[in-house]
Amino acid sequence: MTADPGPALRARRKRLWSNGLQILKGTTVVMTTFLGLLAVTFFIGRVIPVDPVAILVGDHAPTETIERVREEMGLNKPLARQFVIYVTKAMQGDFGRSILTTNPVLDDIKRAFPATIELATLATLFGALVGIPLGVYAAVRNGQWGDRLVRTFAMVGHSVPVFWLGLLGLLVFYARLGWVAGPGRIDVAFEYTFTPITGFYxxxxxxxxxxxxxxxxxxxxxxxxxxxxxxxMAYICRMTRSFMLAELQQEYITAARAKGLSELRVVWGHALRCALVPLVTVIALSYAVLLEGAVLTETVFSWPGLGLYITNSLQTADMNAVLGGTLVVGAVFVGLNLLSDLLYRTLDPRTRE
Incomplete structure (x- = not known):
């Protein structure tokens, strides 16, 4: 007879089997999502009524030249075959060459993306450092004038178009007051003396x-x-207030107050600590939105990031650059979603069951 491995060993095997299934499930979801993203970008590039060959060689090029370039680009092959080639090259980091810059698209993205990351990171840090305390304050002062003031401030930030605020900010703080510098990342005087190393200036x-x-x-x-x-900040503030209102109504808050703990410790040490678990996902998603949604801000401020690169490529019908940039942004969004899910499981032991 086979000896009984014991309840502890059986529980360990069950836990390892469960963790393996979760890893396999997560990997499958990520790969399926990425493959779907590749399919969407590929078919968008084929549906848009823009002929990349005509843009590359010109409208008045000889027919022989057009056909030769079309064959070199693989556009004369069946659509399914083109998709396989597109996926294979994309997996290798080959998004083709940009018509606008004549450089490989991946090289352009490597040069432009750090500017977007730098801008979005500082914006997210500001949003979290200001939005979380304001959300906590609004939840504690629920229904009072302070709560209404914070909610109005957050609603304005979430409703007013960012590009309009950008134009207004340039007019007031740059053109009139001179408190900040103008468009761009650095003054022209440093163009030949400053050497970028990492791309984060x-x-x-x-x-x-x-x-x-x-x-x-x-x-x-x-x-x-x-x-x-x-x-x-507007988004993080509103979500913080919502999470805090839910936590402040829990029984453990009543028990903490009954034990005589100070209100400061109850709010910041207990309620906020539990509210931070879902807030991790909110902050990660906010960061992802800024990475992909900074197009208008980068255009207004002439910020040489990925958003401005995609915008300029769209204006010149440079589809290789547009699709490559879109694919990178989508991959970052998927990665941040996966990271937020892992952090959520780490911070909240209940989700590991």
């Missing part, structure tokens, strides 16, 4: 101990970061 300036360049970079980024951060 603030970090590069610190690494090179170029404090004049650091001041210039900060003067350029502060206004767009604050405006995007205002939008992020």
């Amino acid at each position: 603030l970090l590069d300036a610190v690494m090179q101990q170029d404090w004049a360049a650091l001041r210039s970079c900060f003067a350029h980024i502060v206004l767009p970061a604050l405006l995007l951060g205002y939008y992020s």
Whole structure:
């Protein structure tokens, strides 16, 4: 007879089997989502009434040249075969060449994406550092004038178009008051003296101990970061208030108050601690939205990020660049969703069951 492995060993095997199934399920979901993203970008590129061959060689090129270029680009093959080629190249990081810059699309994205990450990161930090305390304050003062003031402030930030705020901010703080620098990432005077290393200009300036360049970079980024951060703060503030209202009505809050704990400890040490678990997902999604939704802000401020790159590519019908940029943004969005899910499971032990 086979010996009984014991309840502890059986529980361990069951837990390992469950974890393996969760990892397999998560991997399958991510791969399916990414494949769907590839399919969407591919068919969008084929449905749009733009002939990439005509853009590349010109409308008046000889027929022989058009057919030769079409064959070189693989556009004369069946649609299913084109999709297989597209997926294979995309998996290898080959998105083709940009008609606008004549560079490989991936190289352009590597150069532009750090600017978007830098802007979105500062905006999200501002949104979280300001939005969470305001949301907590509004929940504690529920129904009072302070709550109404915070909700109005958040509603304005969530409703007013960001590009309109950008134009207004440039008019007031740059053109009239001169408190901030104008469009761009750095002054023209540093074009030949400042050397980008990582692509994150603030970090590069610190690494090179170029404090004049650091001041210039900060003067350029502060206004767009604050405006995007205002939008992020509005969303985080509203969600924090909602989560805190739900937590403040729980029985453990009543028990904590009955034990004589101070209101400060009850709110910030107990209620907010539990509300931070779903807030992790909110902040991650807000960060993803800023990464993909900073197109208008980058256009207004001439910020050389991925959003401006995609916009300029759209205006010149550079579909390789548009689809490559869209695919990268979608992949980042999927990755941040996966990261937020993992953090949620780490912070909340109940979700591991």
